[in-house]
Amino acid sequence: MSYALIIAEVRRGVFEERNLDTLGICALLGKETVLLMPDKPYTFNENMYDTIIKAKTEEEVFLNPLNIAGIIEQVISARGKPDFIILTHSSSGSESAVYMAGLFSLPVVTDVSGYDKERNIFFKSYYSDKIFGEFKSSQEGTCILTVRSGSFKEFVGEKASAPKVEFIENVSVSEARTFVEYVEEEKTDIDITKAEFLLSVGRGIGNKDEIPDYEALAGLLKAVLSGSRPVIDKLWLPKARQVGTSGKTVKPKVYLAMGISGAFQHIAGMKDSDCIIAVNKDAEAPIFQYAHFGIVADIHKVRDKLKNILAG
Amino acid sequence: MNLLVFTKRVPATQEEELRIVDDGKAVDLSKVPFKVNDWDNYAVEEAVQIAEKTGGTVTAISIGDKESDEVLRRAIAMGAKDGFLIEKEEILHDPGVRAALVNNFLKKEGIAYDAIFTGVQSEDDQFAAVGGILAAKLGIPYASMVIGIDAVEKDHLIARRELEGGLQERVKITSPCVLAIQSGINEPRYVSIMGIRKASKVERKTYKGADYSENANNSIEVVRWVYPPKKGAATMLTGELDEVCKQLLGVLKEKGVYQ
């Protein structure tokens, strides 16, 4: 029987929402869905899967590419090769996916955000979402995929009957890489997730010296200043101000993005804002696909003009 | 500690209008400037800092056409001792092929290392895959999204991996290993034109990709390139700058965030 093996993304006892996307693409692919997860109490709708395989091991052991490969070998020796091994395109999902691709010499397409059933083609983002590549595997057999969060969840549905549950009893644990501890982000006084109005700046501001002028504009607008990852990486703004998958998820009334291109990791952190306004000199910038209002212009000029109007 | 670090030459497409040509077979990059992959800049800096601390050397590796030599020279200007260019004229999109080439290269040339650093992802291909595939092929451990290296010991490293939403995890990983370095881990040093010019004088060998192509076959292929599906259309505010800004303030008032 042809099946797809879904590797659950779990973290500190939570069955991540992103697992709906790995399930959703399975529904499109029309495969029997076999979920692999640690044998721990997670809350989720089990009736959406045909089979659930629970590996008797700790979550941190499961979330390690060296260990998951061994678990999957056990699944394959019991059930035969899957048509697909599917993971979320998250920090741990993508890490395990590519390691397995190397270990088992399998094709891998990462960050898949679309599937064309008729042509059996996967869409993958290139050049920060300016172009998509249509990919297919060039060989028979198992293909590994990681899927972009939010791309396929609308295709999920419940099965007619409850899933079969199976167990993997013995999991071997690699000594070559071991979990030590979690490290939490430091708490700071500014919480951008609470702001109603965010003025968010990206690499397009050019350099650190521009920050005070954007801070001044934020002050005049009574907005809070946030930024995209490069702005934080370059230490132009503190880490607590970062919007995106590896920063904060924000839902302000207004998100005013200046000089931000709209890479998926950024969009994922702000797309649910009530109103998104984007200013960018590149009319093709992907952020305009998510914005409610757009301005094609030099951000510095817009900033200075706004300051003029507001001060005058 | 002797380190190998990957560095890739990529098109700087952020501010460019990209055109698909040849019936979807290619993306026209002829007018696009090229630069070092942002993530690799952080990887090279991290490698150089560790070598400076522990003693040892850094060697940069790039797969690409002759032009890719420029990112190797840049790495040398940052402190690498040498740079290996594995020359390949055609663009290799399949990360499995790129990893296989380097795997063959390291084995055939008998290159020794204590750790291999890559960037988290290529800005153009965005696979986030080459390092992990290579690690598995070399039979050594792998960690991705490394945002801090907290300790470097004789036989292992303590690395901090970035997870989602600001959370990180600390892992212990034995060396040799492959780490994919995340942007923001350090502040990459400034590279002057003078430095790059000086680096050009370092004598180096180049290597032909064809000599390392055993089992480096495509396992995936690009059928064609397409523009992403159009989602919603933003209402564009147009006109003179003054007018556009007033419209913008109008929207802010309407949304109730500005009086």
Ligand SMILES: Cc1cc2nc3c(=O)[nH]c(=O)nc-3n(C[C@H](O)[C@H](O)[C@H](O)COP(=O)(O)OP(=O)(O)OC[C@H]3O[C@@H](n4cnc5c(N)ncnc54)[C@H](O)[C@@H]3O)c2cc1C
């Ligand atoms: C694992 C992982 C996690 C990540 N997490 C995050 C995250 O949490 N948050 C995040 O933001 N990113 C994240 N990223 C990075 C993400 O992929 C992008 O690299 C990043 O979002 C790009 O930021 P940017 O839009 O500011 O810069 P760029 O993509 O460089 O865009 C700059 C934009 O500014 C415009 N511009 C330049 N000058 C001007 C001007 N004078 N006037 C008007 N416009 C101008 C350009 O046209 C361009 O569109 C992550 C990446 C990875 C791999």
Ligand SMILES: Nc1ncnc2c1ncn2[C@@H]1O[C@H](COP(=O)(O)O)[C@@H](O)[C@H]1O
């Ligand atoms: N052609 C290449 N030359 C040098 N390094 C590369 C190349 N392709 C990928 N890499 C390295 O592998 C990382 C991940 O690339 P990718 O899997 O393409 O996203 C990059 O950040 C580079 O460090």
